[in-house]
Amino acid sequence: MKRSIEDTSIVFIGAGNLATNLAVSLYKKGFRLVQVYSRTEESARMLAQAVEASYTTNISEVAADAQLYVVSLKDDAFLELLPRLVEGREKGLWVHTAGSISVNVWQRHAQRFGVFYPMQTFSKACLVDFHEIPIFVESNSEADTQFLKDIASALSTRVYECTSEERQSLHLAAVFACNFTNHMYALASRLLTKYNLPFEVMLPLIDETARKVHTMNPQAAQTGPAVRYDRQIIDKHLAMLADEPEMQQIYCLLSESIHKYS
């Protein structure tokens, strides 16, 4: 009897935001999550319970017979653990989920290795649907690349093979499109709190700003004082930020940048 892709036995190394979202999504699609490792016992237990797996906080107890090991750790923790991770578990396929780490990091450690990078912002408190999330895969063999594509395709309709260099470029762009964008929301929220105004009032504007770039390119979509180079408003805003020198500096730099690219 032919085994289906969902029978793949999977171990998660790491139980953070990305690991939690990915493991739960795989579990919901019927994949067999066998074990979760995390240095933090509570994180390990929480995720293991959610996906009906066992858990450990001890690297030496990580199962040796899994078919797929998904390593989703902070970059520095990953590089530190790497030498001890694969030893004795060389039959499995080892993938990391980092946007910024080359696939070559596995060289000299693993025999079968790759990358499984879902490009999204993940929080444990806010589990996402993977259906439209782009997943970028890469590995050191054609067979394993196909294997990773099959797994990714069980989760998402947007599965791409890409090189480490392309992935690193995507990750840098994602920092702008996601992390820096979210920080703009955070700074708006900070101002509104100061003025006793509710952040909720910004949501239609935030949604429309995101919606617009589905049909217009962001440069064409730009509005507001900086793109019009309305010096009167810009100066008034800088004066309003007089007690927030850092926000003032951000306001200046971004307004100049908008004006320059417009």
Add this chain to the structure above:
Amino acid sequence: MKRSIEDTSIVFIGAGNLATNLAVSLYKKGFRLVQVYSRTEESARMLAQAVEASYTTNISEVAADAQLYVVSLKDDAFLELLPRLVEGREKGLWVHTAGSISVNVWQRHAQRFGVFYPMQTFSKACLVDFHEIPIFVESNSEADTQFLKDIASALSTRVYECTSEERQSLHLAAVFACNFTNHMYALASRLLTKYNLPFEVMLPLIDETARKVHTMNPQAAQTGPAVRYDRQIIDKHLAMLADEPEMQQIYCLLSESIHKYS
């Protein structure tokens, strides 16, 4: 026979992004748009045609008997035209749509005046539904404030009375939440173009980043290298931006700011 609010005769002074979106929305709700003024004949004609109104490029030809005049011009153009706008048309209610200009700008010019500020990013090419757009109104009389609220309520479920000071604070926060956010998309797009990658691949991430702050506060929603203060990735990204000194500066400043607020 009692007249309904939609019978209000309205003149638009200005035919830009905001004026176009607001006029078309009022028209669709059955309001009577009588005339459009713009210095640019094509803009005046385009909007006038869309809302079945007449148009002019000559201030002296602006109708004298309208009940409501909506002035939606760039701030400097508004302040320049202001002395000639109201003269001979004092019976009407005059409102501007600017986030950053005090209601007091009308003093010594108009007898009945106010502000009608829909807080949204508007493009002519992308007409929006006003239903959820917050509209902030203000005027120099209770009766006219109620009149503006009634008009706003015909368009949107989110109508608020607010002071000029509050409106200016909202506008400053909106520059962060919208214009600066859109610029982050533009910078991401610029990087992707450089790397021959399609911008579309960012859309699920952009959407999720916006969606998350509906249920989490932006500070709690933050992810990525800056909030983890992952120095290895930050340094790699700065090296990748070596030929884009301005983006490098933005990357540094925003990463520090994220780290500081986290």
